[in-house]
Amino acid sequence: MREKLQRFMMGRYGLDQFGKFLTWGALAILIVAMFTKLTLLEIPAVLMLVYGYFRMFSKNTYKRYNENMKFMGIFNKFKWFFDQKKRNMQTRKTHHIYACPKCRQKIKIPKGKGRIMVRCPKCGQEFEKNS
Numbered sequence: 001m002r003e004k005l006q007r008f009m010m011g012r013y014g015l016d017q018f019g020k021f022l023t024w025g026a027l028a029i030l031i032v033a034m035f036t037k038l039t040l041l042e043i044p045a046v047l048m049l050v051y052g053y054f055r056m057f058s059k060n061t062y063k064r065y066n067e068n069m070k071f072m073g074i075f076n077k078f079k080w081f082f083d084q085k086k087r088n089m090q091t092r093k094t095h096h097i098y099a100c101p102k103c104r105q106k107i108k109i110p111k112g113k114g115r116i117m118v119r120c121p122k123c124g125q126e127f128e129k130n131s
Contacts, residue, residue, distance in 0.1 A: 012057050013064040018071040022052035098129050 026048035033041035058064050088097060096109045100120040107118055113131035120126075 011059050011061075013055060013059070013061045015056055016064070016068045017075070018068045019052050019055050021071065021075075022048045022055075026052070096129070096131055100125055101127055 026045040029041050029045035029048070033039065033045065055064050055067070091097070091108065094111060096111060098107050098109060098118065099105065100107060100123060102125040103120060103123040105120055105122040107120060109116070109118060109129060109131045111131055115128060116131050117126055118129050
């Protein structure tokens with residue numbers, strides 16, 4: 001049985017990050033539809049599942065790879081944005097984050113140093129801030 005499955009999947013694209021996103025997204029939509037009694041949400045969820053399985057069993061690996069790369073480009077932009085917000089929240093206890101008034105470059109200043117002169121590393125503008 002295992003050999004038959006391996007022969008069937010030979011040359012097929014398989015599961016990637018976009019396929020996982022489609023599957024988990026469809027599952028989440030189905031759960032929301034189940035609890036809210038919105039049966040109209042079931043249609044996009046089923047379509048997402050069908051498209052996910054179509055991608056998994058597709059033999060056109062070039063197109064599926066390009067679709068996954070496009071998805072990962074968009075996903076990584078969102079991930080970078082939220083990772084940056086998380087880093088900023090973690091450093092709030094020990095540092096202030098100011099923007100340069102000239103070029104808007106973000107500058108991290110340690111807390112507890114009183115009033116200090118800050119020099120922007122990008123444009124060289126100097127400005128005074130409380131730390």
